[in-house]
Amino acid sequence: MDxxxxxxLHVPARLSLVALLAPADWVxxxxxxxxxGTSDSALSKQISALAGAGYVEVRKGQERRTRRTFVRLTPAxxxxxxxxxxxxxxIVAAARAxxxxxxANGSA
Structure with a gap:
């Protein structure tokens, strides 16, 4: 393994989340x-796990009478x-090669 x-981070829900956050600032x-395509509770759980690891930062704010939550990647x-x-x-390059x-002997 590399x-x-x-x-x-490889957990699919976490990987999807950080991939969405990577090109952005606050989301x-x-x-x-x-x-x-997940529920509020499932997303909250993954954000909490990522925040606990120091991978994301969470900011709560108010916009026009609506509380909103924003998330961004930390430098780490x-x-x-x-x-x-x-x-x-x-890993993909090695598999393709x-x-x-x-x-020659048929083993991987």
């Missing part, structure tokens, strides 16, 4: 929920995502 592979909770979260994405890219040039 040493930069992040088991914690609205409702946008994340609707884009990922951004670095973790970039490392993990690079690890995934290396094996598919093109399988080992």
């Amino acid at each position: 040493p930069l592979f992040d088991e914690f 609205d909770f409702a946008f994340l929920r609707d884009t990922i 979260g951004r670095q973790a995502f970039e490392r993990h994405a690079a690890a995934l890219e290396r 094996q598919a093109v040039h399988p080992p």
